[in-house]
Amino acid sequence: xxxxxxxxxxxxxxxxxxxxxxxxxxxxxxxxxxxxxxxxxxxxxxxxxxxxxxxxxxxxxxxxxxxxxxxxxxxxxxxxxxxxxxxxxxxxxxxxxx
Amino acid sequence: xxxxxxxxxxxxxxxxxxxxxxxxxxxxxxxxxxxxxxxxxxxxxxxxxxxxxxxxxxxxxxxxxxxxxxxxxxxxxxxxxxxxxxxxxxxxxxxxxxxxxxxxxxxxxxxxxxxxxxxxxxxxxxxxxxxxxxxxxxxxxxxxxxxxxxxxxxxxxxxxxxxxxxxxxxxxxxxxxxxxxxxxxxxxxxxxxxxxxxxxxxxxxxxxxxxxxxxxxxxxxxxxxxxxxxxxxxxxxxxxxxxxxxxxxxxxxxxxxxxxxxxxxxxxxxxxxxxxxxxxxxxxxxxxxxxxxxxxxxxxxxxxxxxxxxxxxxxxxxxxxxxxxxxxxxxxxxxxxxxxxxxxxxxxxxxxxxxxxxxxxxxxxxxxxxxxxxxxxxxxxxxxxxxxxxxxxxxxxxxxxxxxxxxxxxxxxxxxxxxxxxxxxxxxxxxxxxxxxxxxxxxxxxxxxxxxxxxxxxxxxxxxxxxxxxxxxxxxxxxxxxxxxxxxxxxxxxxxxxxxxxxxxxxxxxxxxxxxxxxxxxxxxxxxxxxxxxxxxxxxxxxxxxxxxxxxxxxxxxxxxxxxxxxxxxxxxxxxxxxxxxxxxxxxxxxxxxxxxxxxxxxxxx
Numbered sequence: 001x002x003x004x005x006x007x008x009x010x011x012x013x014x015x016x017x018x019x020x021x022x023x024x025x026x027x028x029x030x031x032x033x034x035x036x037x038x039x040x041x042x043x044x045x046x047x048x049x050x051x052x053x054x055x056x057x058x059x060x061x062x063x064x065x066x067x068x069x070x071x072x073x074x075x076x077x078x079x080x081x082x083x084x085x086x087x088x089x090x091x092x093x094x095x096x097x098x
Numbered sequence: 099x100x101x102x103x104x105x106x107x108x109x110x111x112x113x114x115x116x117x118x119x120x121x122x123x124x125x126x127x128x129x130x131x132x133x134x135x136x137x138x139x140x141x142x143x144x145x146x147x148x149x150x151x152x153x154x155x156x157x158x159x160x161x162x163x164x165x166x167x168x169x170x171x172x173x174x175x176x177x178x179x180x181x182x183x184x185x186x187x188x189x190x191x192x193x194x195x196x197x198x199x200x201x202x203x204x205x206x207x208x209x210x211x212x213x214x215x216x217x218x219x220x221x222x223x224x225x226x227x228x229x230x231x232x233x234x235x236x237x238x239x240x241x242x243x244x245x246x247x248x249x250x251x252x253x254x255x256x257x258x259x260x261x262x263x264x265x266x267x268x269x270x271x272x273x274x275x276x277x278x279x280x281x282x283x284x285x286x287x288x289x290x291x292x293x294x295x296x297x298x299x300x301x302x303x304x305x306x307x308x309x310x311x312x313x314x315x316x317x318x319x320x321x322x323x324x325x326x327x328x329x330x331x332x333x334x335x336x337x338x339x340x341x342x343x344x345x346x347x348x349x350x351x352x353x354x355x356x357x358x359x360x361x362x363x364x365x366x367x368x369x370x371x372x373x374x375x376x377x378x379x380x381x382x383x384x385x386x387x388x389x390x391x392x393x394x395x396x397x398x399x400x401x402x403x404x405x406x407x408x409x410x411x412x413x414x415x416x417x418x419x420x421x422x423x424x425x426x427x428x429x430x431x432x433x434x435x436x437x438x439x440x441x442x443x444x445x446x447x448x449x450x451x452x453x454x455x456x457x458x459x460x461x462x463x464x465x466x467x468x469x470x471x472x473x474x475x476x477x478x479x480x481x482x483x484x485x486x487x488x489x490x491x492x493x494x495x496x497x498x499x500x501x502x503x504x505x506x507x508x509x510x511x512x513x514x515x516x517x518x519x520x521x522x523x524x525x526x527x528x529x530x531x532x533x534x535x536x537x538x539x540x541x542x543x544x545x546x547x548x549x550x551x552x553x554x555x556x557x558x559x560x561x562x563x564x565x566x567x568x569x570x571x572x573x574x575x576x577x578x579x580x581x582x583x584x585x586x587x588x589x590x591x592x593x594x595x596x597x598x599x600x601x602x603x604x605x606x607x608x609x610x611x612x613x614x615x616x617x618x619x620x621x622x623x624x625x626x627x628x629x630x631x632x633x634x635x636x637x638x639x640x641x642x643x644x645x646x647x648x649x650x651x652x653x654x655x656x657x658x659x660x661x662x663x664x665x666x667x668x669x670x671x672x673x674x675x676x677x678x679x680x681x682x683x684x685x686x687x688x689x690x691x692x693x694x695x696x697x698x699x700x701x702x703x704x
Binding site (some may be wrong): 016017019020021022029090093 | 682683686687689690693
């Protein structure tokens with residue numbers, strides 16, 4: 001495993017931890033999701049370019065597209081929560097309102 | 099090699115000259131009016147020459163000038179058809195326009211935009227002549243639309259008046275509905291006969307021609323104000339009197355009839371279209387004659403009279419007599435234009451008073467106008483040996499002695515007697531008796547610009563019928579014998595109408611009614627047709643389309659059916675079935691610990 005790979009994998013795991021452990025804002029989870037996506041993209045692009053695996057050249061781009069979908073849905077959920085509660089604090093999500 | 103075609107093209111070209119100088123000096127000063135009038139007079143003289151040549155040799159001509167475009171197999175050229183109809187119509191139209199232009203030099207004297215008025219009248223004349231001389235349907239359509247546009251501009255001449263704008267818009271809308279028919283016919287001819295040239299259409303005379311002929315009948319109904327598309331013609335009296343005299347009595351409204359007359363080779367084999375035309379014309383002539391009986395505005399009475407005569411022309415076409423219809427077009431133009439000019443003289447002299455209940459006693463005050471008005475009314479009703487007699491009487495004779503719809507015939511005969519009734523009404527209220535207008539108006543008809551046009555049209559109203567009937571080449575065998583009672587039908591109905599009307603009108607001086615009766619209300623309000631049809635169908639159409647487009651399509655199909663329903667179902671299902679508490683941070687933390695633990699546990703080398 002080269003140094004670059006380890007670097008990017010560390011970035012990925014940082015974002016993962018940031019996604020799963022956050023204080024109060026739902027927005028920070030979404031941002032960490034984007035960070036995960038970014039590090040995965042860089043990892044995939046580096047590996048594929050390094051090994052000249054031309055057949056899989058499409059994969060990072062398709063990954064981008066699906067990450068865009070995910071971000072859109074995440075933002076829609078955020079907007080719904082923000083419309084109901086005024087903020088996006090996760091403490092208020094236990095009231096089971098819609 | 100004679101100069102037939104040159105003179106025809108010269109006539110049309112002469113009329114363009116005042117339009118081309120309209121940006122220069124002659125347009126800005128007072129001499130423009132006489133200039134335009136003299137140009138029209140020159141064009142009239144020039145157009146008499148080909149007409150005389152045609153009467154001498156009975157030789158029709160087709161001038162095909164300039165090849166414009168060929169679209170795949172359709173060849174469009176600038177072509178003029180000089181046959182009986184166009185060669186006879188051109189001098190008549192030019193003569194009447196000349197007289198009306200001289201009249202409007204007197205009538206519109208104090209108008210600051212009089213030069214523009216003359217330019218508009220000239221443009222109208224040019225487009226009318228384009229329509230009349232067109233040999234292909236494209237050129238005819240150019241003329242058709244041109245007269246519609248000029249009619250709009252001229253009806254709305256006094257555009258500060260709301261009624262004038264409404265009337266102009268009404269004219270455009272009703273003409274547009276007719277244009278749908280013309281366009282449908284043009285499309286049918288293009289796709290089935292591959293041409294817009296009249297020669298090829300008449301040669302390829304296929305048999306079931308119902309669709310294009312119905313389209314042409316619709317176009318004629320729109321342009322010539324037949325029943326159903328008629329309200330624009332009385333409303334068009336909002337325009338100045340010269341406009342009413344030129345457009346809405348002699349020239350534009352006969353464009354629809356002229357179209358049907360042009361297509362007579364197609365119509366003479368189609369019984370359905372002839373029946374449709376006959377019944378439509380009969381309904382029109384009776385309905386508008388009834389409406390004319392109780393109008394109080396002199397111009398509206400004459401407008402309804404025009405509409406009634408147009409219905410009569412339609413009846414003639416329905417009887418398969420296109421040449422008689424055309425003769426009636428020419429003779430009707432003379433006396434109807436003269437009637438409008440006389441009413442214009444009366445209106446101006448009484449200080450813009452158009453209500454016949456406020457006129458009277460003009461027999462001694464305006465003797466020349468009175469003479470012209472009475473002769474015009476007599477010519478209209480078909481007094482023997484005046485102009486109207488030579489066209490109206492043969493029509494009634496043809497109607498009574500042909501194998502036709504008896505109901506349509508009855509309606510036409512009733513309308514003939516009603517013609518005499520409302521003519522008597524005009525004469526009685528406007529001319530006879532004691533004056534009912536304020537005495538402070540100065541009544542003066544001694545202006546040569548007023549007298550000369552009416553004099554010319556008067557001579558035309560008396561003699562034109564005789565001259566035209568004896569000069570035209572015979573095309574169908576006229577009916578030589580008929581029973582005496584059929585021969586005298588028209589005269590009897592007219593005399594009956596005169597007598598009854600005169601008696602009833604004399605009664606109005608002695609008897610008074612308190613409430614208008616129901617038939618009187620029907621007639622005054624134009625049969626309730628504009629009241630119902632101008633509000634109800636647009637409201638229904640627009641509200642239906644709003645319901646369809648907005649409520650049904652947008653709100654229901656595109657928005658509610660899939661997206662909102664899906665969201666609703668998901669929401670209900672999740673609220674029903676979930677029993678979570680939403681402790682997100684705890685869930686995420688447990689996820690992280692599990693992942694880390696499993697990665698450590700299953701990755702350590704054994």
